[in-house]
Amino acid sequence: MWDYTDKVMDHFRHPRNVGVIPNADGTGQVGSLVCGDALRLTIKVNRQTDVIEDAKFETFGCASAIASSSILTEMVKGKTIAEASKITNQDIADALGSLPAEKMHCSVMGMEALEAAVQSYRNGGAPVVFEQEAEKIVCHCFNVSEEAIIKAIRSNHLTTVEDVTHFTKAGGACGRCKGEIQKILDKVNHVCSIPASAPKKYEEMTLVEKIKKIEQVLEEDIRPKLNLDGGSVELVDLDGHTVKVRLIGMCSGCAGAQGTLKNFIEKVLQDRVCAQLTVEQA
Amino acid sequence: MPKVVYLDNNATTQCSPAVVEAMLPYFSEKYGNASSMHNFGGENRHVIEAARHQVAQLINSAYDDEIIFTSCASESDNTAIFSAVRSYPHKKHIITSAVEHPAVLEPFNYLESQGYRVDHIGVDEKGRFNLEQLKQVIDEETAIVSVMWANSETGTIFPIAEIAKIVHEHGAIFHTDAVQAVGKIPVDVQAAGVDMLSLSAHKFHGPKGVGALYVKRGTRFLPYLMGGHQEKHRRAGTENVPYIVGLGQAAVLAQQRLKDGTMQKVAALRDELEQGILSMIGDVKLNGDPEHRVPNTTNISFGYIEGESILMFLNEFGICASSGSACTSGSLEPSHVLRAMKVPFQFAHGSIRFSLSDQTTREEIALVLKELPPIIKRLREISPFSTMK
Numbered sequence: 001m002w003d004y005t006d007k008v009m010d011h012f013r014h015p016r017n018v019g020v021i022p023n024a025d026g027t028g029q030v031g032s033l034v035c036g037d038a039l040r041l042t043i044k045v046n047r048q049t050d051v052i053e054d055a056k057f058e059t060f061g062c063a064s065a066i067a068s069s070s071i072l073t074e075m076v077k078g079k080t081i082a083e084a085s086k087i088t089n090q091d092i093a094d095a096l097g098s099l100p101a102e103k104m105h106c107s108v109m110g111m112e113a114l115e116a117a118v119q120s121y122r123n124g125g126a127p128v129v130f131e132q133e134a135e136k137i138v139c140h141c142f143n144v145s146e147e148a149i150i151k152a153i154r155s156n157h158l159t160t161v162e163d164v165t166h167f168t169k170a171g172g173a174c175g176r177c178k179g180e181i182q183k184i185l186d187k188v189n190h191v192c193s194i195p196a197s198a199p200k201k202y203e204e205m206t207l208v209e210k211i212k213k214i215e216q217v218l219e220e221d222i223r224p225k226l227n228l229d230g231g232s233v234e235l236v237d238l239d240g241h242t243v244k245v246r247l248i249g250m251c252s253g254c255a256g257a258q259g260t261l262k263n264f265i266e267k268v269l270q271d272r273v274c275a276q277l278t279v280e281q282a
Numbered sequence: 283m284p285k286v287v288y289l290d291n292n293a294t295t296q297c298s299p300a301v302v303e304a305m306l307p308y309f310s311e312k313y314g315n316a317s318s319m320h321n322f323g324g325e326n327r328h329v330i331e332a333a334r335h336q337v338a339q340l341i342n343s344a345y346d347d348e349i350i351f352t353s354c355a356s357e358s359d360n361t362a363i364f365s366a367v368r369s370y371p372h373k374k375h376i377i378t379s380a381v382e383h384p385a386v387l388e389p390f391n392y393l394e395s396q397g398y399r400v401d402h403i404g405v406d407e408k409g410r411f412n413l414e415q416l417k418q419v420i421d422e423e424t425a426i427v428s429v430m431w432a433n434s435e436t437g438t439i440f441p442i443a444e445i446a447k448i449v450h451e452h453g454a455i456f457h458t459d460a461v462q463a464v465g466k467i468p469v470d471v472q473a474a475g476v477d478m479l480s481l482s483a484h485k486f487h488g489p490k491g492v493g494a495l496y497v498k499r500g501t502r503f504l505p506y507l508m509g510g511h512q513e514k515h516r517r518a519g520t521e522n523v524p525y526i527v528g529l530g531q532a533a534v535l536a537q538q539r540l541k542d543g544t545m546q547k548v549a550a551l552r553d554e555l556e557q558g559i560l561s562m563i564g565d566v567k568l569n570g571d572p573e574h575r576v577p578n579t580t581n582i583s584f585g586y587i588e589g590e591s592i593l594m595f596l597n598e599f600g601i602c603a604s605s606g607s608a609c610t611s612g613s614l615e616p617s618h619v620l621r622a623m624k625v626p627f628q629f630a631h632g633s634i635r636f637s638l639s640d641q642t643t644r645e646e647i648a649l650v651l652k653e654l655p656p657i658i659k660r661l662r663e664i665s666p667f668s669t670m671k
Contacts, residue, residue, distance in 0.1 A: 012594065018664050033667060034627045036588065036607065036616065040666040058666035060631075062590035062607070066664060141615075173615045230395045249395050 004063060005097030011067035016074055019056045027127035028116030030109055035142055035169070037061030037106065039069050041113040043076065045121050050080045057113075064096075064103040071095050072110040085118050087111065088155050089167070104167045108152060138184070139170035139177045146184060153188045161185065179225055202274035210273075211238055217272045218245075222265055226251055233265060236282035243269060244282040257281070284600035287646045291485075291578060292434050292462060292637035293604060297528070298487040304531040305489065308524035316521045317512065326523050333530025337494050340533040341460075341479065342470040350495045350513045351526050355461045356385035358480035358495035359428070361506035361517070362457040363389045366426035366478075367398070369502035370455075373425035375399040377454075379411065379440075380622040386428050386459055387618075403429070408571040409438040409623050416448055424454040431463035431479075435606055435619040435635055436570030437579030439467065446475035455501065461485055465536035466545065466576040477501045483525070487639075488532030492525035544640045549577035551647050552638050556580045558651040563658050565668075567629045569620060578638040581606075583620075583629035584658050586667040592634055595657040601650055606633040628667065 004012070024042035031038030037060060044054035055073040059066050072092055076084045089107040093099045099107055112130040120128040136146045152158060152167040161181045165171045171178045202210065215235055226232050231251030237244040245265065247257055254260070266279035288296070314323025316330055331346065338346045352358045363386065367376065378390050380402040394400040401419040404412050411429065420427065427449045432439045442458055449456040457478040463469050465486025471479055479496040483489055497503050497516070509518025539545055560566055565585035584592060589607030596603055606617030607630075615621070616630040625633070636650070662668040 012591070013598075015664060029666075033586075033631070036627075036631045038666055058664060060586065060665045060667055061588050063594045065588070066591060230391075249397055252397060 002064070002100050002103065004067075004100070007071075007095075007097045008064055008067040008099070011070040011096065012063040015057075015059075015066055015070040017054075017056045017070065017077075018058065020058060021054055021056050025125050026117040026119075026121030027125070028113040028118070028120055028130060029127060030112040030116060030130040031060070033060065037065045037109060039065070039109050039113045041069070041072070041117045043117050043121065045081065050082065052076050052079055052081065052084055061106065061109075062103070064099055065106040065109060067096055068092050068099070068106045068110045069113070072114060076114065081118055081121060084114065087114060089152075090156060101163075101166045104156070105169045108148075108167055112148075138180050139168075139173075141173035142169040144168050144170035149181060149184050150188055153185060159185065159189065176228060179228060202276075207238070211235070213273055214238065214243060214269065217269060218265075221268050221272065225264070226260070241274065241276045241278060243277055243279045245279060246282045284598075287599070287601045287649055289636040289638055289642065289646070289650070290602040290604050291639040291642075292437075292635065294484045294490065295487045295639055296641065297484070297489050298532065298535060300535065301488055301528045301531045305524040305528040308527055312523075316523060317510070326521070329523060330521055330526050333526045333533075336530035336533045337481075340469070340537050341464065341481070341496060342472055343496055343498075344472055345499055347514065348471075348496050348499055350497060350516050351521065351529070352493045352495055352517060353491060353519075353522070355383075355459065355480045355482035355485075355493045357506070358482075358493050359383070359385040359457075359459050360389050361495055362478040362480060362497075363393075363426060363428060364506055365497075365502070365504045366455040366457065367393060368504045370425040373423050373454075375401070375421065375423040376425055377401045377403060377416065377420060377427040377429075379403045379405065379429050381405055381409065381433055381435075381619045382428070382430055383434060383459055383461070386430070390428075399423070405438075405622050407623055407625075409433060409436045409569070409619070410571050410574070411440045411445065413441065413444060413448070416445065420448065420452045420454065422452060424449075424452055426455045426457060428457040428459065431458045431460035431469065432466070432576045433570070433619060434462045435617055435633075436581045436623075437462070437576040437637075438571045439463065439574040439576060441574075442474045442476065446477075450475065462576060462579075465532075465539070466578055468540055471496055471498070483529040483532050486532055486536040489525050489528040492522060492529045494529065539640055545577045548638050548640055548642065551642055551644060552578055552580055552636075554644070555636060555638075555647045555650060556582070558647070559654065562651070562655050567625070569623065569625060569629075569633060579635065581633060581635045583625065584632040584634065585628050586665050587632045587658065587661040589632050589634055591661050592632065592657060595660070596650075596654070599649065599653045601653065604635050604637075606635065607631045 021042040021044050025045040026043040028041045040058045042056050043052050045052050055076050057069040057073050059069040089111040092107040092110045116128040116130040138146050149168055149170055158164055161178050164181050171181050223232050229250050231249040234246045236246050261279055269277045314326055316326040334346045334349045337349045376398050378386055390400055403415050429445055431442055446456045455477045458476050459480045460469055461482045464481040477498045482493040505516050507518045559582055567583040569581040589605030593605050606620045620630045
């Protein structure tokens with residue numbers, strides 16, 4: 001049972017402005033049947049004053065999706081296009097009192113539909129489907145772009161992957177993009193590992209230092225990725241520039257094991273430790 | 283608050299007043315430890331054994347000592363799975379179905395991460411178990427096959443006896459999570475030929491927090507909870523006397539209901555609800571196998587609208603049901619059961635499960651049939667997909 005505010009329940013029970021404006025000046029669509037929620041927003045705009053005179057919505061989704069859409073139509077009415085464009089998902093959530101964290105993506109959907117409707121108005125009225133740029137898709141299950149994730153992180157001060165999932169749905173299904181989301185979070189929030197002062201060259205390290213360094217890279221950069229697929233890796237031996245490892249869990253016996261070894265583990269170790277390293281299966 | 287119309291009995295059931303009454307003396311009056319040497323505690327040993335016999339009767343186990351009391355069916359499932367793999371350490375292959383409860387799926391996921399080879403047997407569009415796939419993947423390396431007796435979401439009953447036969451031809455252990463079957467349909471562990479079976483009291487009017495694991499005599503077994511000698515060293519922990527008594531009493535009442543025609547009455551009401559919905563509302567889809575189904579469950583998808591919204595409006599009338607929609611599952615994807623059945627997305631998000639009990643009345647069904655159609659109509663008016671069609 002979700003903790004919905006009275007305002008959410010009021011807009012869910014009695015949604016305002018349901019329907020489609022005939023010959024609308026702007027039509028924005030977002031979501032799909034597959035995603036589990038979708039919204040079509042139509043607006044009537046005075047072309048002289050740029051004021052939104054009417055707004056109607058149709059929504060497929062849960063109670064909070066319906067309430068977010070309903071309140072959005074009330075929020076944009078009477079505003080100019082420029083004013084309406086400034087409405088953020090947080091403004092929608094605030095207008096509803098609040099939304100459960102897991103439901104914040106409903107308010108994001110409202111903001112995206114509005115963006116599309118405004119674009120449609122500016123383009124002369126042909127319907128616009130809110131779409132993420134195909135080449136930058138991070139979450140393929142829900143079609144979420146890097147841009148959308150960065151926007152959600154910036155405007156809502158998100159700090160964890162779970163936050164990003166609640167706001168954008170990215171990472172909420174198969175979870176394979178969680179590593180990618182973490183990287184975006186690190187980038188946006190300026191978290192970066194502090195490089196050690198004047199790192200020793202690999203060749204100058206003692207054997208123990210070499211092993212420790214390789215183990216550190218395995219632990220920080222390699223295992224978290226493999227763990228996502230239920231696998232992991234163990235350091236078995238070190239002979240000059242040859243690193244011998246054992247793939248375990250789902251990685252052992254995986255058809256892509258050789259690729260993982262050479263294209264991923266070896267590459268990361270070359271980047272982080274020494275360019276001459278080669279990785280072999282023990 | 284309107285009167286509650288409780289049609290969510292696959293989630294949990296009311297603990298029968300008769301069960302509560304049977305439990306009460308064992309909290310404050312007869313609170314002794316059943317393992318004690320004094321009569322005050324030791325008497326409770328007999329009470330526990332009586333309950334064990336009652337549970338054994340319900341599932342027709344040959345010996346009372348094949349019943350081990352646990353804290354819940356999740357514990358029973360975990361115990362069965364880890365017992366089997368630890369008893370046969372050289373076997374590194376395990377099989378389950380794609381539509382199990384998380385209490386089975388998660389231990390399997392864990393074992394997969396530990397290097398086990400795992401196969402998830404699929405189902406067809408009616409949710410029927412794929413016996414051919416089982417025959418293809420099972421081999422002498424298979425330690426355990428764990429397949430549910432009946433599905434919680436659709437009520438579909440799996441061919442347990444046939445599955446058990448295939449499993450035993452390959453020398454593996456067969457475990458079944460029978461949580462949604464016990465108390466609803468006759469469950470006979472001997473006739474079905476299962477090695478281990480999980481059940482839970484609160485699914486048939488017993489208390490929450492107590493379950494049982496049936497382990498056929500002769501089955502290799504290693505405990506999951508280690509410690510004291512309780513349950514013949516098979517499950518450590520001081521016996522939960524009042525709850526075990528409650529489970530026993532619930533088993534007696536469930537057995538009566540299976541014999542006196544009560545469950546047929548439940549099925550008739552379920553059919554009335556189902557037929558009413560299917561005839562009054564368009565763009566609906568029945569999920570599951572109507573030929574092989576527990577008598578209390580129906581799962582219906584309403585096209586082009588979302589399940590949580592339907593539940594929220596039903597809730598306004600006190601009607602309790604559940605949904606396989608993404609918004610109610612805690613994840614962002616619709617139920618894994620409906621996805622395994624390849625239910626199309628326009629239907630998967632709008633699925634509603636009604637699960638009845640012997641307490642459900644004809645008036646309650648009539649109320650649902652009166653209130654549901656306007657709710658569906660209203661939500662479809664809001665939905666962009668009903669107008670786009």
